[in-house]
Amino acid sequence: MRRGNPAVRALPLAPALVLLLLFLAGPIAYCVWIAFTDLQLTGQAHSSFVGLANFRRAFRDDAFLHAVRLTLVFTVLSSLIGQNTLGLALAALMKRASKPVRTLTGGIVVTAWVLPEVVAGFLLYAFFRREGTLNAILDWLHLPRQNWLFTLPVLAVSFANVWRGTAFSMLVYSAALDEIPAEITEAAEVDGAGGWRRLWHITLPMIRRSIGTNLMLNTLQTLSVFGLIWVMTRGGPGNRSQTLPLYMYEQAFQNSMIGYGTAVALLLLVVGSLFSVVYLRLLRTEV
Amino acid sequence: MPRKRSSRRLAADVALLAVAAAFALPLAWVLLSAVDPHAGLRVRVPGGVTLDNFRAVLTPDITYTPLLNSLVLCGGATALTVGCAALAAYPLSRFRSRLNRPFLLTVLFATSLPVTAIMVPVYALFVRVNLIDTFQGTIFFFAASQLPFAIWLMKNFMDGVPRELEEAAWTDGASAAQSLLRIVLPLMGPGLAVVTVFSFVMMWGNFFVPFMLLLTPDRMPASVSINDFFGNRGMVAYGQLAAFSVLYSTPVLLLYVLVARRLGGGFALGGAVKG
Numbered sequence: 001m002r003r004g005n006p007a008v009r010a011l012p013l014a015p016a017l018v019l020l021l022l023f024l025a026g027p028i029a030y031c032v033w034i035a036f037t038d039l040q041l042t043g044q045a046h047s048s049f050v051g052l053a054n055f056r057r058a059f060r061d062d063a064f065l066h067a068v069r070l071t072l073v074f075t076v077l078s079s080l081i082g083q084n085t086l087g088l089a090l091a092a093l094m095k096r097a098s099k100p101v102r103t104l105t106g107g108i109v110v111t112a113w114v115l116p117e118v119v120a121g122f123l124l125y126a127f128f129r130r131e132g133t134l135n136a137i138l139d140w141l142h143l144p145r146q147n148w149l150f151t152l153p154v155l156a157v158s159f160a161n162v163w164r165g166t167a168f169s170m171l172v173y174s175a176a177l178d179e180i181p182a183e184i185t186e187a188a189e190v191d192g193a194g195g196w197r198r199l200w201h202i203t204l205p206m207i208r209r210s211i212g213t214n215l216m217l218n219t220l221q222t223l224s225v226f227g228l229i230w231v232m233t234r235g236g237p238g239n240r241s242q243t244l245p246l247y248m249y250e251q252a253f254q255n256s257m258i259g260y261g262t263a264v265a266l267l268l269l270v271v272g273s274l275f276s277v278v279y280l281r282l283l284r285t286e287v
Numbered sequence: 288m289p290r291k292r293s294s295r296r297l298a299a300d301v302a303l304l305a306v307a308a309a310f311a312l313p314l315a316w317v318l319l320s321a322v323d324p325h326a327g328l329r330v331r332v333p334g335g336v337t338l339d340n341f342r343a344v345l346t347p348d349i350t351y352t353p354l355l356n357s358l359v360l361c362g363g364a365t366a367l368t369v370g371c372a373a374l375a376a377y378p379l380s381r382f383r384s385r386l387n388r389p390f391l392l393t394v395l396f397a398t399s400l401p402v403t404a405i406m407v408p409v410y411a412l413f414v415r416v417n418l419i420d421t422f423q424g425t426i427f428f429f430a431a432s433q434l435p436f437a438i439w440l441m442k443n444f445m446d447g448v449p450r451e452l453e454e455a456a457w458t459d460g461a462s463a464a465q466s467l468l469r470i471v472l473p474l475m476g477p478g479l480a481v482v483t484v485f486s487f488v489m490m491w492g493n494f495f496v497p498f499m500l501l502l503t504p505d506r507m508p509a510s511v512s513i514n515d516f517f518g519n520r521g522m523v524a525y526g527q528l529a530a531f532s533v534l535y536s537t538p539v540l541l542l543y544v545l546v547a548r549r550l551g552g553g554f555a556l557g558g559a560v561k562g
Contacts, residue, residue: 009382009463013390016375016434019367023431024397024405031408039411090306096299105307112310114543116492118510119532123313126320126328126525133312136329163310217399224401227494227510245403252407261407268404276399280392 028269035263040256047259054263063239064264067247071223074158074243079222082162084215087169091177092203094170106170113167121231124160125149128232153233153241160228165221169214176210177203209282216279220272244268317529326526340530349512349527350534357508357535359422360497361490364429368486369479371430372437377467379438380445381453391442397435406499413500420502429496433486440485444478445471484546488539509535 035054039047058064090109094102112120127133128148135145148156180203188198204211226245229235235242235250242250244264252261312330320326321340323333344350379387409428410419418424452474453466461469472479490496494510501507513535516528 006382006384009378010384010386012374012377012467013379016371016438019371019427019431020397020434023409023428024434027405027409027412028400030412031405034408034411086306090303093299093303096296097303098296098300101300101303101307105303105310108307108310108314110543111314111540114488114540115536116494116510116539118492118494118513119317119536122513122528122532123317126316127313129328132328133316133330163313220399220401224403226403227498230494231514245401248404248407252410258407258411262411265404265407268401272399272401272404273396276396279399280396283395 031262031266031269034259035266037259038257039259039262050259054260055267057260058263058267063242064247066239067242067244070154070241071243073154074161074225075219075222077155078158078161079165079218080215082158083165083169083218083222084211086162086166087214088173088211090166090170091173092199094174095177109170110167112163113165115164117164117227118231120164121160121228124156124163124228125232128156128159149233150237153237157229157232157241160232161222161225164228165218168221169218172210172214173207176207180206212282213279216275216282220275220279223268223272223275317532320526320529321533323526323529326529328525340524340526341534343524344527344531344534349515350509350531352505353507353509353512354535356422356506356512357491357510360425360429360508361487363422363426364433364490365483365487367426367430368433368437369441369483371434372441372482373467373472373479375438376441376445377463377471379442381450381463391439394435394438398439402432403495406495410499419500420506422506425497425500428500429490429493432496433489437482437486440482441478444475444481447478448474480546484542488542491539 034047036049036051037047038050038053090105094106097105115123125132129135130145130147130150132148134148138145146152184202184206185198188202193201224245225243226249229241229243229246233241235246239247245268248261248264248268250261251264252258255261316328316330319330319333322336322338323331324335324337324339326333326340378384379391413419413424413428418427448471453470456466456470492510497508498511501511504512509531513528513531516531517523
């Protein structure tokens with residue numbers, strides 16, 4: 001290890017620090033400030049400090065509480081249940097499948113993940129529309145059709161998020177499963193443990209750290225989904241698929257209440273930070 | 288028990304193919320509709336194949352300008368991200384300091400903050416400092432939002448480069464800057480490629496950031512301009528929308544394949560975050 005002036009050695013950190021402070025920490029600090037003001041887009045030139053009014057208002061606002069509930073449903077359905085379980089199932093199946101099937105499935109699932117958000121939104125919009133592919137399939141099977149984006153918008157956008165996000169869990173779990181020594185699984189098999197028992201008593205405990213980090217990252221990702229829902233439903237019909245990010249946008253821009261919209265954003269940020277702290281604890285030994 | 292094993296493989300194959308088919312349907316729609324002269328909203332094999340949809344969208348207005356804007360925004364932001372991340376990772380990886388750990392923890396914490404949540408204050412801030420509707424403002428914000436993860440990845444890759452090679456260069460009188468540029472970075476080529484491609488792909492597909500920070504239609508990147516296919520132009524020309532989607536998505540798919548190949552299959556990202 002060479003010696004040198006610590007200040008000089010830390011110099012390369014400067015550009016990154018400046019960017020992070022100006023464009024990330026700055027806006028977050030500003031966010032905390034304007035969440036306590038009545039800043040608006042138009043009209044009044046000055047904003048004034050209003051204390052907790054924005055937050056009191058949020059918790060009394062049915063539309064806000066509705067958005068919170070929808071965000072929870074969307075996150076649990078698409079991230080906790082959908083992406084996570086399907087990702088694990090795909091990774092486990094891939095260990096047994098033949099190579100061409102593995103490559104094909106992996107390729108298709110990953111393609112859905114790499115596609116730009118808005119393109120993914122349009123593809124699933126087309127899929128769920130009244131004239132779209134899903135209803136065509138239901139017709140063909142002689143099953144009743146639905147106007148999915150109208151009758152079950154949250155289910156449709158949740159499926160869209162599963163379609164788009166499962167690849168990440170699949171990659172994480174594939175890597176995790178590869179690290180389980182084959183002898184352990186084989187020994188359990190020889191001892192007569194069936195598939196489900198092996199999954200429950202051996203596989204899941206051995207990859208539990210991966211499960212933790214994957215759930216955390218999926219949840220955070222899903223919490224802030226905007227483009228996908230915006231393209232598919234704009235939060236509608238009415239506000240029936242309006243999750244927190246869309247509610248925040250509507251309040252801040254369509255209703256020109258930046259202060260109130262930011263208070264909502266701050267709540268979202270706080271929830272994200274809490275998750276982030278848990279995630280850090282999971283990774284604690286790694287740093 | 289070879290029979291049991293092969294029947295198990297068959298079951299896994301069938302299950303995976305079913306999932307693959309479900310995932311492939313929306314993708315099939317975009318590919319088939321792009322060459323279908325009468326494209327609608329459902330997947331169908333076109334009666335005839337045409338390139339008219341591509342011809343219709345390959346104009347400066349619809350395709351070239353938005354893609355060029357995307358390239359300028361994402362290229363600029365990626366260069367900034369990778370440059371700053373490489374510099375920042377060097378002292379974190381090479382020198383021991385009491386501040387390394389808190390700094391890395393903060394960076395990791397920031398990695399998982401929902402950027403969506405700060406877009407409203409960023410908008411308000413950018414209006415105040417006259418950065419709204421400018422490429423440079425958007426590039427700076429893009430770079431900052433991608434930086435935490437880029438620094439984190441870069442540091443992990445840099446840790447993989449053995450220190451001995453550098454120490455030899457130091458005894459020959461090389462400075463830290465020289466050893467970073469001539470020895471460390473060339474040796475971590477694949478890692479550098481992963482950070483670069485990942486940053487670029489994330490920004491190329493990002494909708495909310497340019498949607499909020501840019502206002503002039505001429506400055507919109509493809510992720511936002513694609514919205515014009517609805518709304519303004521009246522009837523939606525689904526064939527053209529599909530053709531545009533193909534043109535817009537192809538670069539990032541190719542980049543991804545390039546990196547995945549180079550790293551031998553699985554994306555290193557899966558390994559980097561598996562915990």
